Amino acid sequence: MDNRSVAKYVEDAEHLEMPHRLFTLVFPIDPVNNCVLLGMKKRGFGKDKYNGFGGKVEPNESIESGAIRELAEESGLLAKRVDKCGLLFFYFENDPVAMEVHVYLTSDFSGQVIETEEMAPEWYSADKMPFEQMWADDSRWWPMVLKKQKFTARFWFFSDMTTITREEIVPVKSLEF
Numbered sequence: 001m002d003n004r005s006v007a008k009y010v011e012d013a014e015h016l017e018m019p020h021r022l023f024t025l026v027f028p029i030d031p032v033n034n035c036v037l038l039g040m041k042k043r044g045f046g047k048d049k050y051n052g053f054g055g056k057v058e059p060n061e062s063i064e065s066g067a068i069r070e071l072a073e074e075s076g077l078l079a080k081r082v083d084k085c086g087l088l089f090f091y092f093e094n095d096p097v098a099m100e101v102h103v104y105l106t107s108d109f110s111g112q113v114i115e116t117e118e119m120a121p122e123w124y125s126a127d128k129m130p131f132e133q134m135w136a137d138d139s140r141w142w143p144m145v146l147k148k149q150k151f152t153a154r155f156w157f158f159s160d161m162t163t164i165t166r167e168e169i170v171p172v173k174s175l176e177f
């Protein structure tokens with residue numbers, strides 16, 4: 001997909017006549033051991049699932065600053081740099097607000113991994129992810145991450161928040177548009 005088409009795809013997604021709430025999702029990567037840091041969510045939305053680190057973007061910050069802040073708050077790691085690898089849209093039956101999730105990787109970070117009130121972090125082999133304990137969409141787009149392929153994707157969830165009723169995953173050249 002060329003950049004103009006990507007922009008159109010995102011514009012379409014953002015104008016499905018529903019408001020979007022902005023979120024971030026960051027996966028720290030250890031490239032030497034091919035490992036990724038996941039966190040077991042201990043409370044709130046997504047409790048008892050493994051995920052990357054992230055949350056809502058505050059009104060006074062950029063999406064990237066929000067990603068770095070949430071990573072620090074939830075894992076103790078300070079990212080010097082994050083690289084956007086994907087853009088996800090989630091739509092839930094009976095929910096008038098969609099989620100727009102900006103997905104980042106980082107292998108440039110410092111600090112000690114700590115367990116926080118929200119997350120219990122654990123390193124996993126990047127090609128042996130615990131998908132059965134993750135959001136149902138994760139196994140659909142993670143292969144793009146492994147291939148170093150940027151992507152946009154849209155998932156429609158049934159009201160149980162678990163069953164995917166429709167999905168679109170599109171490889172893209174760039175997420176700068």
Ligand SMILES: Nc1ncnc2c1[nH]c(=O)n2[C@H]1C[C@H](O)[C@@H](COP(=O)(O)OP(=O)(O)OP(=O)(O)O)O1
Binds near residue numbers: 046056090099
């Ligand atoms: N389906 C799916 N796949 C992958 N990742 C996610 C989902 N749904 C999601 O919500 N997420 C991600 C997006 C965010 O990184 C988190 C949810 O953020 P949340 O914990 O609700 O936001 P915070 O701002 O940290 O919330 P509180 O601190 O107010 O609890 O999961």
